[in-house]
Amino acid sequence: MLDGILLGLSTALQWQNLLYVIAGCFVGTFIGMLPGLGPITAIALMIPITYSIDPSSGMILMAGVYYGAIFGGSTSSILINAPGVAGTVASSFDGYPLAKQGMAGKALAIAAWASFTGGTIGALLLMLAAPTLAKVSLSFQSADYVALMCLGLTAIAAFSNKGTFLKAMMMTVFGLTLSTVGIDPSSGTERFTFGNTDLLDGISFLLIAMSTFALAEALSNVLKPEVKQSAGEQPMQIGSIRLSKAEVKEISPAIGRSSILGFIIGVLPGAGATIASFMAYAAERNLAPKALQEKFGKGSLRGLAAPESANNAACTGSFVPLLTLGIPGSGTTAIMLGALIAYGIQPGPMLMQDNPDVFWAVIISMYLGNIVLLILNLPLIPYLARVLIMPKAILTMMILFFSLIGVYLVSFNTFDLFMMIGFALVALVLRLLAFPMAPLLLGFILGDMIESNFRRAMMTSDGSLSIFWDKPLTLGIMLLAIVVLAMPLLSFLRLRKAAI
Amino acid sequence: MLNRDTLGALIFLAFFTAYAVFAWQIPLLPFEEMDAVNSASIPKVYAVLGLMFSLLALLAQAIKRQHSSGDGWPQINRRSIGQTAVLLLLMWVYTALLEPIGFLLATSVFLSAGFFIMGERRWRVLLLASVPVAVVFWLIVTKLLGIYLVPGELWS
Numbered sequence: 001m002l003d004g005i006l007l008g009l010s011t012a013l014q015w016q017n018l019l020y021v022i023a024g025c026f027v028g029t030f031i032g033m034l035p036g037l038g039p040i041t042a043i044a045l046m047i048p049i050t051y052s053i054d055p056s057s058g059m060i061l062m063a064g065v066y067y068g069a070i071f072g073g074s075t076s077s078i079l080i081n082a083p084g085v086a087g088t089v090a091s092s093f094d095g096y097p098l099a100k101q102g103m104a105g106k107a108l109a110i111a112a113w114a115s116f117t118g119g120t121i122g123a124l125l126l127m128l129a130a131p132t133l134a135k136v137s138l139s140f141q142s143a144d145y146v147a148l149m150c151l152g153l154t155a156i157a158a159f160s161n162k163g164t165f166l167k168a169m170m171m172t173v174f175g176l177t178l179s180t181v182g183i184d185p186s187s188g189t190e191r192f193t194f195g196n197t198d199l200l201d202g203i204s205f206l207l208i209a210m211s212t213f214a215l216a217e218a219l220s221n222v223l224k225p226e227v228k229q230s231a232g233e234q235p236m237q238i239g240s241i242r243l244s245k246a247e248v249k250e251i252s253p254a255i256g257r258s259s260i261l262g263f264i265i266g267v268l269p270g271a272g273a274t275i276a277s278f279m280a281y282a283a284e285r286n287l288a289p290k291a292l293q294e295k296f297g298k299g300s301l302r303g304l305a306a307p308e309s310a311n312n313a314a315c316t317g318s319f320v321p322l323l324t325l326g327i328p329g330s331g332t333t334a335i336m337l338g339a340l341i342a343y344g345i346q347p348g349p350m351l352m353q354d355n356p357d358v359f360w361a362v363i364i365s366m367y368l369g370n371i372v373l374l375i376l377n378l379p380l381i382p383y384l385a386r387v388l389i390m391p392k393a394i395l396t397m398m399i400l401f402f403s404l405i406g407v408y409l410v411s412f413n414t415f416d417l418f419m420m421i422g423f424a425l426v427a428l429v430l431r432l433l434a435f436p437m438a439p440l441l442l443g444f445i446l447g448d449m450i451e452s453n454f455r456r457a458m459m460t461s462d463g464s465l466s467i468f469w470d471k472p473l474t475l476g477i478m479l480l481a482i483v484v485l486a487m488p489l490l491s492f493l494r495l496r497k498a499a500i
Numbered sequence: 501m502l503n504r505d506t507l508g509a510l511i512f513l514a515f516f517t518a519y520a521v522f523a524w525q526i527p528l529l530p531f532e533e534m535d536a537v538n539s540a541s542i543p544k545v546y547a548v549l550g551l552m553f554s555l556l557a558l559l560a561q562a563i564k565r566q567h568s569s570g571d572g573w574p575q576i577n578r579r580s581i582g583q584t585a586v587l588l589l590l591m592w593v594y595t596a597l598l599e600p601i602g603f604l605l606a607t608s609v610f611l612s613a614g615f616f617i618m619g620e621r622r623w624r625v626l627l628l629a630s631v632p633v634a635v636v637f638w639l640i641v642t643k644l645l646g647i648y649l650v651p652g653e654l655w656s
Contacts, residue, residue: 184539393618417595433508463536
């Protein structure tokens with residue numbers, strides 16, 4: 001492992017990679033601050049740029065953007081009570097009241113330190129967990145992968161917002177169906193191309209990501225403005241970013257506990273930063289003495305530190321299934337998986353052996369990203385926060401332009417752009433109908449892998465489905481997927497019974 | 501009146517029905533017909549799953565409606581709908597004109613028209629926020645990254 005860490009350090013500390021991680025953190029913070037735009041959009045906008053650089057640098061840039069976007073989301077949560085992403089909603093519960101009390105700088109400093117500690121503990125646990133899990137997963141066969149992917153798909157739906165389980169499942173299947181467009185790689189049969197040669201290669205993942213996130217989010221902000229602060233209004237004064245010893249003492253245990261909790265939740269497919277931050281917030285409120293409990297929601301330092309450290313640790317944790325099994329557990333890691341596949345790199349148990357530079361550079365760059373956020377971004381927050389007063393017209397048009405031209409520069413095919421506009425319209429309608437987008441992306445990216453692994457499994461078993469319950473490991477994962485799938489249905493039936 | 505969850509389920513029911521029809525029409529190659537899994541198998545499974553979930557969603561809505569009401573439609577004003585529709589149309593026009601008139605002109609027009617649609621009326625801002633962006637981006641892409649961008653089929 002030490003060799004790996006040294007290799008990762010030597011790759012991540014190359015001057016151009018350091019520049020990428022710094023640039024990524026800044027761009028991510030900038031985009032993450034914009035209400036309505038989250039890390040998925042930030043990363044999607046970066047993908048066309050990463051195609052022109054080597055895979056390690058590309059992944060380093062994207063990791064920087066990811067952390068920057070999470071930090072940026074916290075900033076807009078604290079300053080204007082408009083969380084950029086769901087993962088930072090819990091940060092606004094106490095962050096915004098603190099800012100209203102004139103302690104915005106302190107709240108941002110707590111967010112940065114908590115994120116840094118959460119990210120650091122997460123990165124350390126990732127260094128320990130990933131190689132071990134990668135070794136174990138070397139024994140996995142095609143049927144196990146199919147089972148794991150089914151678990152990943154059902155988990156992201158099951159952990160979606162309350163009451164949206166069936167919607168998430170429909171979106172997952174929608175994503176899976178889109179992955180079947182084009183020539184079937186196994187037989188060469190055309191599927192759902194309707195005689196259109198532009199569809200023979202299938203639909204590109206970049207197109208789906210850009211249209212369902214970047215374009216649809218920008219258009220959704222035009223259609224349904226959610227920004228609580230009107231354009232042109234000055235964000236509040238930042239104030240001092242210094243923390244006293246007593247304050248550090250108060251938040252430290254909460255940060256430690258929440259980081260570990262966040263990492264564990266992040267590893268679980270589908271759970272992610274949102275659940276981690278809410279659980280950490282709830283846990284800290286319950287653990288706090290009665291007097292401190294009453295401060296929660298009114299500007300509690302612990303109430304801000306807990307979700308911040310948990311969401312950063314969960315972001316790091318979500319890389320464990322991606323790097324070791326090749327299975328993304330969230331929309332953000334799904335988009336990174338798509339980018340890796342586009343580079344010709346298949347994440348999974350062999351990644352550590354075949355591309356150790358990428359594997360370790362990603363892990364090390366996560367840590368560097370956290371340092372950059374703390375040292376460079378935090379002092380620059382008053383200046384970066386000016387993005388919040390940028391005119392909406394300029395912002396929207398820039399996102400539309402970069403999304404369209406980003407896809408065009410990769411494919412040089414205007415048919416892709418027409419298709420992208422069509423998908424953006426569909427995504428916009430689905431957003432209005434409160435359908436979650438991440439399951440669509442996950443289904444689309446996992447679709448090809450599920451099909452190829454399913455076929456391989458069926459070939460090894462001579463067409464017998466028993467391969468999915470013959471081995472205890474496969475059976476166990478399958479049963480877990482069924483339990484996860486059945487949980488929301490059972491709770492719905494229980495609620496109905498109670499209502500009667 | 502339809503609530504938005506029912507409408508969503510109906511849209512997906514229609515989509516998965518159409519998908520199922522096409523999935524059952526995927527032409528199989530001769531060697532595939534005896535295979536346990538062929539090119540149509542997985543699409544058929546997805547079609548069945550999609551139909552199952554959309555029907556379940558409709559059923560859940562039917563059950564819910566017996567106990568509660570309220571449609572939960574988001575509040576959107578007409579001006580926003582108009583702006584969004586025109587922006588979508590503008591993107592379509594930009595795509596259609598990108599290769600015939602070239603990147604520089606198409607992008608400048610696209611950005612300034614977009615700013616105008618979004619409510620910007622100052623001509624100086626319209627020009628300064630569009631033409632320089634198009635030129636700088638073009639310089640970065642063509643001169644710095646060495647990527648060829650079509651100058652416009654109409655002029656070449």
